[in-house]
Amino acid sequence: MSTKDLQGTNRSGILIRGLIVLVCAGIINATSVFITPLAAYYGWDPSAIANIGTTMLTFWPIGSLLGGKLLQKLGGKPVVLIGAIVFGTGLITTAMVPIGSPGMLYFTFSFLIGMGNGITYCGTMYCVMGWFPDKKGLATGLCMAFNGGSSAFLAPLCAGITAMSNVKVTLISCGVVAMVVCIICGLGIKSAPVGYVPEGYVPSSSGEGLVSQYESIPISKAWKTKQFWLQLGAMAFFPSFYLIMFSRFSMFMTDKGIDLAYATLGVSIYNIGNVVGRLGLGKLTDNIGYKKVYGVCWALCMVCGACLLTGNSTATILVAYFCLGAGFGSTNSVYPVITTTSFGPIYAGNIYGFALLGYMAMTQIIPRVTAASIEATGTYTIAFVMAFILCTLGVLCGFSIPKLTRKRLDDTANK
Known part of the structure; x- marks a missing residue:
C-alpha cells in the first residue's frame, strides 16, 4: 500500500507554497489594527464594533473544522482556493460596509474573515503535513512559525498604509493581495496519496514506521x-x-x-x-x-x-x-x-x-x-x-x- 513520491511531485515546493499561503493567512493575528481606524474613519462609537474581533475568534475554529472536512473530501488545492476567496472577500467587503450599518461587520469581518481564514489555515497546514510523515514536527513548526510570525511585519505594514491613505484602502489592498497570492500558490498544492512514503526514507530501528503507513x-x-x-x-x-x-x-x-x-x-x-x-x-x-x-x-x-x-x-x-x-x-x-x-x-x-x-x-x-x-x-x-x-x-x-x-x-x- 505504501506509495513512493509521485512523478513530478516536489514536496519541498508544496511546503514553500503552503508557507506563503500561511504568511498571508497570518494577517488574522493583526486584524486588531483595523478596528480602531474603522471606528475613526466612519465616526462610529468604538463600542459598537468592539466585539467583532472576539466574534471572529469564535468563527475561526468553525472554519478550521470545515477546512479539515473539505481537505478530506476535495483535497488540498480546492480547500486553499475556497479559503482564499472567502477570506479575501471578507477583507474587501469590510471596506465597503455602509456608514449606517456597522453591524454588517459581524458578517464581513467576523464571519467571512474568521471562516475563510480558518479554512485556509487548517486545510493548508494538514495538506503540507501529509507530505512530511517523516518530519511532521519540523513541517508543523515551519507552518506555525510563518503563520504566527507574519503579524510582526503585517501589523506595522497595515498600520503604515492606513496612516498614508485610509483604512478602506488598506483593507481592499490586503484582501486583493492575499486572495491573489493564495490562489496562485494554491494552484500548485495537492494532497499526498494514501500511504505516502518519502523517497529515500529509511525506517527507524524501532520498526514503528510512519504514521502514513497505518489506517486513519x-x-x-x-x-x-x-x-x-x-x-x-x-x-x-x-x-x-x-x-x-x-x-x-x-x-x-x-x-x-x-x-x-x-x-x-x-x-x-x-x-x-x-x-x-x-x-x-x-x-x-x-x-x-x-x-x-x-x-x-x-x-x-x-x-x-x-x-x-x-x-x-x-x-x-x-x-x-x-x-x-x-x-x-x-x-x-x-x-x-x-x-x-x-x-x-x-x-x-x-x-x-x-x-x-x-x-x-x-x-x-x-x-x-x-x-x-x-x-x-x-x-x-x-x-x-x-x-x-x-x-x-x-x-x-x-x-x-x-x-x-x-x-x-x-x-x-x-x-
Whole structure:
C-alpha cells in the first residue's frame, strides 16, 4: 500500500507554497489594527464594533473544522482556493460596509474573515503535513512559525498604509493581495496519496514506521476514543494565560505605570517568542516526542504566570511575554502532531477542527471571567490563579493521551 513520491511531485515546493499561503493567512493575528481606524474613519462609537474581533475568534475554529472536512473530501488545492476567496472577500467587503450599518461587520469581518481564514489555515497546514510523515514536527513548526510570525511585519505594514491613505484602502489592498497570492500558490498544492512514503526514507530501528503507513480513523470513530477527549481538554484548558492576556498586553503594562513604548516592545517580544518556540520546539517533537515538548510548553507558561503575578519591573514582564509566546505558541505546533499520531493523516484536519471547539468555548468564557474578576477586585490575581490551574489541567490531559492502536495499511488491504 505504501506509495513512493509521485512523478513530478516536489514536496519541498508544496511546503514553500503552503508557507506563503500561511504568511498571508497570518494577517488574522493583526486584524486588531483595523478596528480602531474603522471606528475613526466612519465616526462610529468604538463600542459598537468592539466585539467583532472576539466574534471572529469564535468563527475561526468553525472554519478550521470545515477546512479539515473539505481537505478530506476535495483535497488540498480546492480547500486553499475556497479559503482564499472567502477570506479575501471578507477583507474587501469590510471596506465597503455602509456608514449606517456597522453591524454588517459581524458578517464581513467576523464571519467571512474568521471562516475563510480558518479554512485556509487548517486545510493548508494538514495538506503540507501529509507530505512530511517523516518530519511532521519540523513541517508543523515551519507552518506555525510563518503563520504566527507574519503579524510582526503585517501589523506595522497595515498600520503604515492606513496612516498614508485610509483604512478602506488598506483593507481592499490586503484582501486583493492575499486572495491573489493564495490562489496562485494554491494552484500548485495537492494532497499526498494514501500511504505516502518519502523517497529515500529509511525506517527507524524501532520498526514503528510512519504514521502514513497505518489506517486513519474518521471523526465518527475518533470522538468515541479517550484520545480525542483528552486532546480537546488539552486544547481548551492550556491556552488560559494567552486568553487572559491577548487583548491586554499593552494595557497590563501601562496599568503598572510602565511607559507605552515598553508596552509596545512587549508585544514584539511576545511575537519573537512565538516564532522561536513554534519553530524550535516544533522540530524538537521529531526528536523527543510531543509529550516532552508539551511539558516544556507548560513550564514556560508557568514561568510566565509567576512573572505576571509577582513581577512589577519592565524586565520581568518582558520575560513573561517571551515565555508566553514560546510556551503557548509552541502548542500550535504540538497539537497537529498529536492529532496525526493518534488518528492518522487522512482525517486529521477534520478531527483537529472538532477538537478546536474546546478552545472556541474558552475564547468566550475566560476573557469574560477575567474581566469580571478584575472589575470586582482591581487585580489580576484571581484570573492568574485560574490560569495556573487550567493550564496544568491542560498539560495533564496531554500527558494522559494513550497510544491508539491502528492497523497497518498492508494488513487492511490483505483482508
